[in-house]
Structures are given as C-alpha cells and as structure tokens.
Amino acid sequence: MKSTDVVAIALPYEMSSAGQAFQRVAQLCFGAAVLPVGKGGAYSEPCKTIKMMCDLGCNVIFTSPSYIVELMKVAKRDGIDITEKIHLDMIWLTGEGCSDAFRKKIKKMWGCDARFYYGSLECGALGIECEAGCGYHIPISHVYVEIIDPDTKEKLEDGEIGEIVVTTLLKEGTPLIRYRTQDLGYMERMECECGIELPKLYLRGRRADQIYIAGEEYAPFYVEEMLMRIEEVGENYYMNVHEDHVEVVIELSAETKYYEGIEEIISSKLEFSCGIPNNIVVVDEIPYSGKKMKRVNYVY
Amino acid sequence: MIIDGHVHMGKGDFGTLDELKQDMQKAGIDKAVLVPGGMIDVRRMTRYITGVEKPKGDDIPNDVIEHIIHSEPDKFYGFYCVNPHKRREAVIDLENGIQKGFKGLKLAPIVHGFSLASKTVMELADLCGQYNVPFYSHVLFSPGASTKKMAALAKEFPNTNFIIGHMGFGPADVDAMEYAAMYDNLYLETSQGSFAGIKTALETCGSSKLIFGSEFPLYKPISSLMTIRELNCKESDFDNILYKNIQYLLNVK
Incomplete structure (x- = not known):
C-alpha cells in the first residue's frame, strides 16, 4: 500500500477489532485515505459502499470473501459495471476461509489481484500473502506460530498438517500462550519467490468444520x-x-x-x-x- | 495366439495404424483391442495430471476405430468411448456403438473428469451387462474415479464384466488385485503395470483375471509383452493372460 491509496475497510467495526485494526494500519503505517464502510452495520449497506467506492476512487479494499461477492452482486443489480466504475488494484481477503479457486473467481469478477490476510480476533495478524500468492508470511515479531498434533498435542515437523497454535509476543492486555486456533495448516521453510527466507504458513481449513x-x-x-x-x-x-x-x-x-x-x-x-x-x-x-x-x- | 487388449488409435500422426501393424508383427501379436486415443497427448501426460493442459474431451475418435474394425474385423476389435457428462446421450451413443460392432465400453476419467458413482455411469454399466460387453475404465488418484469406486460398480452390477485399466492406480495397486480376486466380474489389464505388480497380481487373483495390454503408442507392444513373458508362469496362465480372458469377455474366438 501507499499514501495515495484510497482504502475501503469493509469489515465489522462493532464487537470486533477487525475494522479498526485495518483502519489503523492503512492510516498510520501507510498514510492512506480510509473509507470506513463497515460490513453490515446500522449505516453500512452494500449499495452505499459501492457508491462510496465509485465516487471516492477506491483502489484497495479489505473485506471477507462472501462480502466481496455480495458487493459485486449489489453493483450488478444496480447496473454498475464494477470493472468500469471501480478501479481496484488489490482486494485483501480475510475473516473467512477461502480456497485458491474461489480467490481466482473473485480476481476475475473484479479484474484485480486478491490476496489473503490470515488473522484472528484473539491473536491479531498471523499471516500475510505476498505477490507470489502462495502461503502466508508470518509476522514473527508479533507472534510465535507452531503446528501441533491436535490429539497428542506434540509439535509437528515442517510439512505436517496439524492445528495452528499461537503465542503472542507483544500483547500486554491479553497475552496468549500456545493458543489453539482450531485452524489447520502446515509450515514450510523454503525460500519464497518474493525472496523472503523465513518460514511460511499454509492453511488447510478449520478443525471443527x-x-x-x-x-x-x-x-x-x-x-x-x-x-x-x-x-x-x-x-x-x-x-x-x-x-x-x-x-x-x-x-x-x-x-x-x-x-x-x-x-x-x-x-x-x-x-x-x-x-x-x-x-x-x-x-x-x-x-x-x-x-x-x-x-x-x-x-x- | 496373442491379443493386445489395450491399444490407442486416434487421428494424429502419433501411433498410426501402419506403425501399430508393424509393432504387432514384430512382437508376434495377432489381434488388438482398439480404444479411441489422442484426446490427451500422452507424450505430455504430466501436464494433464497437474491440470496445466486440458484434454480435448469433446473430440472422441470413435469413427477412426469404427473404420478399422469394419475394414479388418478379424484383426481388430473396438471399445466405444463416451463422455458420461453427456448423460442420456452418452447411453444412447454407446448402444449405437455396440450395434455398429463395438465390443466394449471405454471410459476415460482423466479426460472427462466424472465420478464412477454418477447416475450415467451406472446406466452405462447396466447397459454393458445387458449387451454382455465389458466396461473398461482407468482408475485415478481422484477419489471419484478410484479403484474402490470401480470395485463398488463391479459389486453393484454382477452381470457386467469390468476391466480396470493399467493394473489400477500406481505401480502396485494391491486393492485392485484384491478386488479382482473378490469379484468374479472384475479384471485387470496389464499395460503400464510394473513387473512386480503383475507378478503380485498373478499370485493374488490368478491368471484368469489378467488381460495383456500394451498401451500403444505410449509403450511398444514388444516391451509390454516381454514383461508378461518374464513372469515365467505356466503355459495355461500365459494363454489366459495373452488371449483367453479377453476372448471370453469379447465373446469371440
């Protein structure tokens, strides 16, 4: 992101830190303009979001996979060609599981890149995709991530699928030690196409689902x-x-x-x-x- | 007598009829069962398995096979290939094919991407039983076209004979061997099979369940035949594998 970006935060601002957290990142870290459109709150209707994105030249959006589909549907219903009227450079998808094939459909319908952002309300950011679009880079200064066998609780080797367990490193109010996310995934330590040599995290759904x-x-x-x-x-x-x-x-x-x-x-x-x-x-x-x-x- | 139970024939210049005849003569093979080929360029197989390239599934060269089996009916037999996603049309197509002289059904899950448990596949299996022609299919790692699913069909349709192509999935599909031993109407075709896999199958389900095939033009018939020869089994076992079993399934002499 950059300071000239106009970023729509289509995530909940109520009973969740998601909306505010992403707004802070966009404003404070990048100096970008933020459209706090929310996601289904009292004043947050998809048609209003589409209008704001059109009128204010939005080029980046943070939202969930299902909501970006809903925005596309609402725009279509209102006769708005989203690729014509909204020139998105990037969609950041978060909050819900999303397969790569689903992501490809989203990219096609909006005509732009789409990347995954993995996090949880309890732990904050856990993984961010780079342009390679293959696995998450872990914000290792914020969290320590491990993969364990959900039954034996033993730590698994790289490449073995298990439950993702997180220890927060910076949280003072609500520190978490080996918090069990119930998400499934595995880690790999091969150098990423983008040049980062640190371990990458790959998601494989939720254990309970x-x-x-x-x-x-x-x-x-x-x-x-x-x-x-x-x-x-x-x-x-x-x-x-x-x-x-x-x-x-x-x-x-x-x-x-x-x-x-x-x-x-x-x-x-x-x-x-x-x-x-x-x-x-x-x-x-x-x-x-x-x-x-x-x-x-x-x-x- | 030797019958090659699995030969591909398509429209391109890779694996022509002349080449096949030369290879058959060189290997001492008398007859062959032809199945439509060329929907996948087998020289680039990995690209199809990984999904990078898509098969030409709509262009099934049954007409090529039809021409050959009518021109040389004593030398060549044909299996008719359909796309189960065509539903009722596929069933009608197969029935027409059988009436035109085709001796069996060939399904290609890697080309058409269907489930062996689908309604249309069930109808095709039933039709094969009614006409007493074999149902031949590859099995894959894909769960919907697995060895287990093929065995489930054999159990569901006891009056239909099923042939699992290429000895099942992978170099030694023990499940395929055990299912062939379990179900009277389930056979294994040996092309692309490893020596150790075919040897194990011989011990597991016996020679009465194995059918020699070469997978021409991906493989040379003479090398596929050599693998069978190396089994060093009894003459009666060789006869079963090399022609008797397929003769029985095709109802020919």
Whole structure:
C-alpha cells in the first residue's frame, strides 16, 4: 500500500477489532485515505459502499470473501459495471476461509489481484500473502506460530498438517500462550519467490468444520477448491451435511444457463475430484446472511 | 495366439495404424483391442495430471476405430468411448456403438473428469451387462474415479464384466488385485503395470483375471509383452493372460 491509496475497510467495526485494526494500519503505517464502510452495520449497506467506492476512487479494499461477492452482486443489480466504475488494484481477503479457486473467481469478477490476510480476533495478524500468492508470511515479531498434533498435542515437523497454535509476543492486555486456533495448516521453510527466507504458513481449513460421511473425512477447504474449479458453479454456495451425503446448494456462474440435468454433471465432477458423495441443488440466488458466512451446516 | 487388449488409435500422426501393424508383427501379436486415443497427448501426460493442459474431451475418435474394425474385423476389435457428462446421450451413443460392432465400453476419467458413482455411469454399466460387453475404465488418484469406486460398480452390477485399466492406480495397486480376486466380474489389464505388480497380481487373483495390454503408442507392444513373458508362469496362465480372458469377455474366438 501507499499514501495515495484510497482504502475501503469493509469489515465489522462493532464487537470486533477487525475494522479498526485495518483502519489503523492503512492510516498510520501507510498514510492512506480510509473509507470506513463497515460490513453490515446500522449505516453500512452494500449499495452505499459501492457508491462510496465509485465516487471516492477506491483502489484497495479489505473485506471477507462472501462480502466481496455480495458487493459485486449489489453493483450488478444496480447496473454498475464494477470493472468500469471501480478501479481496484488489490482486494485483501480475510475473516473467512477461502480456497485458491474461489480467490481466482473473485480476481476475475473484479479484474484485480486478491490476496489473503490470515488473522484472528484473539491473536491479531498471523499471516500475510505476498505477490507470489502462495502461503502466508508470518509476522514473527508479533507472534510465535507452531503446528501441533491436535490429539497428542506434540509439535509437528515442517510439512505436517496439524492445528495452528499461537503465542503472542507483544500483547500486554491479553497475552496468549500456545493458543489453539482450531485452524489447520502446515509450515514450510523454503525460500519464497518474493525472496523472503523465513518460514511460511499454509492453511488447510478449520478443525471443527471437517465433514464426516460414512466414516470418511472430507475437508471443506478442499471441497470448496474443487467445487469452485467447476466452470458451471458460481461464486456462492453452502453445504448441508447429511448422514450419507452432502447437499451442496449453489448458484450457477454468470456464463452458465440452467438446463435439466446440470445438477448431475456438477455432482459427478465434484465427486470425481474430491470423492464426496453429494447432491447438487441449483438456486437462483443465495441471499447474503449479513453475518459471517457459514458454509457447512449439519442437518442430522 | 496373442491379443493386445489395450491399444490407442486416434487421428494424429502419433501411433498410426501402419506403425501399430508393424509393432504387432514384430512382437508376434495377432489381434488388438482398439480404444479411441489422442484426446490427451500422452507424450505430455504430466501436464494433464497437474491440470496445466486440458484434454480435448469433446473430440472422441470413435469413427477412426469404427473404420478399422469394419475394414479388418478379424484383426481388430473396438471399445466405444463416451463422455458420461453427456448423460442420456452418452447411453444412447454407446448402444449405437455396440450395434455398429463395438465390443466394449471405454471410459476415460482423466479426460472427462466424472465420478464412477454418477447416475450415467451406472446406466452405462447396466447397459454393458445387458449387451454382455465389458466396461473398461482407468482408475485415478481422484477419489471419484478410484479403484474402490470401480470395485463398488463391479459389486453393484454382477452381470457386467469390468476391466480396470493399467493394473489400477500406481505401480502396485494391491486393492485392485484384491478386488479382482473378490469379484468374479472384475479384471485387470496389464499395460503400464510394473513387473512386480503383475507378478503380485498373478499370485493374488490368478491368471484368469489378467488381460495383456500394451498401451500403444505410449509403450511398444514388444516391451509390454516381454514383461508378461518374464513372469515365467505356466503355459495355461500365459494363454489366459495373452488371449483367453479377453476372448471370453469379447465373446469371440
């Protein structure tokens, strides 16, 4: 970021440090102008956010994957061509898990780069993507990150997937020692394309969200990656987990028109790539919940 | 008698019919089962596995095979390839193919990216059973096209004969061998199989479940045949692997 940037912070300002934290970084660290548009508060409506982004020349936004999709939908509904009227250079995605395939859809729809920012309310910043877009650089002066086996609690070697555990190094009011995030990931120590030689963190979803069907475990992170690679699938979805299959409710992509039997084709493609027994339900629109998107719901 | 149970034939200039005939003569192979090829350039296979390049899945050269099997019906047999994502059209296509003289179904999960548990695949498996023609498919690391899924089909459709291509997934797919031993209607085709893998399969499921194939033009038939020869098994086992099993499945003499 730079001082001439106009940065929209489309993250919650209420009951969360997210909005204010990113605002401070943009203003104090970079001297950028900030649009504190929020994310669904009393005065924070997506149509107002779109208008401000258009009128004030916003070129950077911090928000969640589901909200950037919602902003795109609202703009489309209001007849605003987002790539024509809003010239974004960068979307910083945070607050929700997001697969690389989902990120690619977001990049395509907004016509700009999109990077992930990994953090938590409890610990603050935990990982930031560089231009390589592959894994997170850890802010090691702020946090000490370890990967442990969630069952034995033993520390794992590089490359082994386990639970991400964080010790904060600078927090005075609420210090945390080996805080268990319930997020899954692994670390690697190979030099990044950007030149940084320090360890990188790779996320693999949330431990509590894993899907269990007929004795098999499926990672929603991986299911989303495979779902979003299917060209017929749009930018919004959720999954209802049943005992013997998962019902995946989707919208179709803008380029795809509905035809009889499309559900079977998408279902087959999804099962091919990740093995999950599934039933596809196509809907015209999945309404924005106004809250943090919950992609996995257990219905049994 | 030797029948090559797995030969690719496409429209390009890689692996032509003339080359195949020369290779068959050199190896002493009498007949071959042809499947449509060229949807993937096998010389660049890794690019397809990693997803960097996409197969030409809509252009299935069944017509090339049809021409050859009608021109030389005593030398060549054909398997008809369909894209299960075409749903009902795929089933009708296969039925037409069988009526035109094709002797089996060939599915290509790496080309068309479908699940072996999909409704259309089930219909195709059922149709193969009705016409008594074998159902041949590769299996992959992808869970939807796994050895386990192919075995589940064999269990679900006991009147259909299934052939797992290339001895299953990887150099020694023990699951494929054990499933072949478990289900009467499940066979393994040996092309791309390692010597140790085929040897282990011979011990696990017996010669009555193995079908010699070469995977021409990616492999030379003579080298694939040499791997089988090196098994040093009984003459009756060689006969099973080299022609009897496939003759039985194709209903030919």
